[in-house]
Amino acid sequence: MLWQAIGAARDLSRANDIAAVLIRYGFGDLVRRIGMAGALEKAGKALHWRAPEELARLEPPARVRRVLEDLGPTFVKLGQILATRVDLFPPEWIEELGKLQDAAxxxxxxxxxxxxxxxxxxxxxxxxxxxxxxxxxxASxxxxxxxxxxxxxxxxxxxxxxxxxxxxxxxxxxxxxxxxxxxxxxxxxxxxxxxxxxxxxxxxxxxxxxxxxxxxxxxxxxxxxxxxxxxxxxxxxxxxxxxxxxxxxxVEGIPGRDLATADAAGLDRKLLARRGAAAVLKMMLEDGLFHADPHPGNVFYLPGNRLAFIDFGMVGRLTEERRYQVALMLHGLVTGDSETVAEVLLDWRSDADREIDPARLRHEIDGFVDQYRNVPLRQLDLAAMLSDLLAILRENDLSLPPDLSLLVKAFITLEGLGRQLDPDFDMAAEAAPFLERVLLAHQSPAAIAKRGWRAAGGALSLLASLPQDLGQLMRAARRGRLNMQVDIVALDRFGEKLDRAASRMTIGIVTAALIIGTAILMTVVGDPAFTGLRTLGLLGFFGAVAGGVWVLLSIWRGRRS
Structure with a gap:
């Protein structure tokens, strides 16, 4: 399988480099499991599975970061994208991947x-x-x-x-x-x-x-x-x-990391934190186009407590409906409305996510939100709340859509930037007016009328195309080309069980035939010419034993599953 992958990529030496780096950092078992070991052996490469002792002592997040750094620019960029998937990876992984520097x-x-x-x-x-x-x-x-x-x-x-x-x-x-x-x-x-x-x-x-x-x-x-x-x-x-x-x-300004120079220039840190938060929240919740990486390296402080944003290579986009859902969820977290939070998260569930019990998720979120109930707004750590909420998603094997994972990462980065400028920075208080405006705008008469016109337009379009669709359906029926597919999961499972039962029955019949045939052959005595038949009977006996054991094991596994 991997040999085909390498042929498709037309880069055998690059695959070898990747395998060698993985092995060097103690991921030899992963190399074996995905089939890279066979490819390396075919290429004539030596396999040294033992990682150097100093590398083996590194924690897994640090080892993965070192692997990505050694593999070069593309993989460093991959690590930076992984650092945005706060819904998939725990905080220690996000923190370590966040150390990847795009320098070259x-x-x-x-x-x-x-x-x-x-x-x-x-x-x-x-x-x-x-x-x-x-x-x-x-950079790379x-x-x-x-x-x-x-x-x-x-x-x-x-x-x-x-x-x-x-x-x-x-x-x-x-x-x-x-x-x-x-x-x-x-x-x-x-x-x-x-x-x-x-x-x-x-x-x-x-x-x-x-x-x-x-x-x-x-x-x-x-x-x-x-x-x-x-x-x-x-x-x-x-x-x-x-x-x-x-x-x-x-941009002739003070880099966001140089707080000492900002203080020497007489800039107001608290005002800078509020203006920076207001700018990014406006991008997220009002404009729907936001800077997805607002770290200090992409921000400059200008005279008059102004801010400049640079490097729009990584941006996030949110539709109007998505912005409303985000505002609804954040408002539910701040006000303690666990039912609303659970409903929004269930709406965000991906088709690839495994089926979960909605009642269980609601129960867990209700317990999570309850611990923040009646806490004054100024004492809420909104980034910590989001991190805890994402931990619940990870435990339930749920994930956020990609646009929302960028949003949450940018939100957490923004609060970190605000707290660097002002230790008393209150993200929840800064976000509250934006959330209220988004929620009110969604329920405004103009917004309701717009959604109504959109729904009416869709309904009229459906009605207009109905005669044509019915005509096509009738023509297909007259020509005998009308097909209907019914997919019933229960029948699929029944078919699988029936297939397993038929296999057991077949093996059982073959085993019984071997037993009878072996018994007949083993009764042959006298003429030495029949010695070969006795050997054949002995082999049939062992085959019958193997078949019987297989049938018993299959029945045992079936009962366990």
Missing amino acids: PAADFASIRAQLTEDLGEAPETAFARLDTDPIAA LAQVHRATLPDGKEVVLKVRRPGIRPVVEADLHLLARLAEILEAEAPDLRRYRPREVVREFTLSLRREMDFAAECRIAERVAANFAGSPDVVVPAIHWQWSGERLNVQDF
């Missing part, structure tokens, strides 16, 4: 210059009045150079690394095949939904490599904050921007 050595400027010339249609020295050859930042997919436009405007150039797309695509193909193998060969890992995670990661990474899409998103966010002077999004210069190049205004 800078690419040689000669290759960068050649790509810039191709994208700009002219030499970069001609297009820009000044261009720094030393990058101010370098891109690096950033500072430059000056001919009119004197200071900008930054986010340049995609030359030749990175084929490397990433090869890794994505291999990851997709490995995810299929994991789900098939490692049942205990299925609860982490490897194929779903890889599919989500593939879409996210391909969007992130398209800098033109990132530019469009930045402009949409900037338009949403057009009336808010406290929030700045760098302007995009489309004359030079494209799929591999993002040219935007340079």
Whole structure:
């Protein structure tokens, strides 16, 4: 199976590298279970299953992080996506995966210059009045150079690394095949939904490599904050921007991690925390397009207690209905309405989730919400509440839709940023007005009328197409092509039981025939020519014993199941 996966990915050496790194960090058993050991043996590789002692002492989350770091940029990005799946992984895993830094050595400027010339249609020295050859930042997919436009405007150039797309695509193909193998060969890992995670990661990474899409998103966010002077999004210069190049205004501000400089500049930390929370909550609950990674590295503090947001490579999107559901759930947590919280979570249940008892889930959530009942709003730790709620989901093998996992991760990151600025930061109090506005807007006459018109339009469309659909149905019936499929689970199970019973009966008849035939052959005496028949009878006896044991074991297993 793995040999076919490697052939599909056309990257045998990369598969070998992955297996070697897994073995080095003590995951040799996983390599065996998914079939990589056989592939390595066919490739003539030596298998050293024992991990170095210092690596074996690492806790599993730390070992997985080290594995992802050693496997390179694509897998570092995968780890960052996994760090957003707070619904699948416990806090210690999320914390460890959150340490993955998207940093890489800078690419040689000669290759960068050649790509810039191709994208700009002219030499970069001609297009820009000044261009720094030393990058101010370098990551796995891109690096950033500072430059000056001919009119004197200071900008930054986010340049995609030359030749990175084929490397990433090869890794994505291999990851997709490995995810299929994991789900098939490692049942205990299925609860982490490897194929779903890889599919989500593939879409996210391909969007992130398209800098033109990132530019469009930045402009949409900037338009949403057009009336808010406290929030700045760098302007995009489309004359030079494209799929591999993002040219935007340079932000002259204080990095979000440099709190000492912010204090020295006389900025108000409490006000910065409130304005930052208000900005991200507006993106989440009002606009439906939000920065999915609002950590201090993507935030700058500006004079006048303003904030600038950069790097819109990872964003989340929420439909109007989803925003209402989020507001409903968060409001239920704050007000102690456990029934509402349970109903929303059951609506979010994925088709891949196993069947659970809704009454049991409601009971667990009721006990969870009850411990926060009558707690003053200022004393509520909303991020801790969400983390505890996600723990209940994990225990019930439930997962959030991908858009909501990004939302929860961004929410928790936002509260952490707020508490860095202000230890007394009250996320629940900041979120309450936004939640109330979303809930009220959903019940406003205009919103009700809009939903009514939408439902009426759907009903009218259905009625309009009804005669045509009935005509097609009647024509199919006249031609004898009308098929009906009824899928009854109980009958499927009955068929399986019937098949097992027939197999036991067949083996039982064969066993009985062997016993009778063996008894006849063993009674032959006298002529030495019949010695071979006695041997054949002896073999038949052993076959009868084996058949009888199989029938008994099959009956025993059937009763246990």
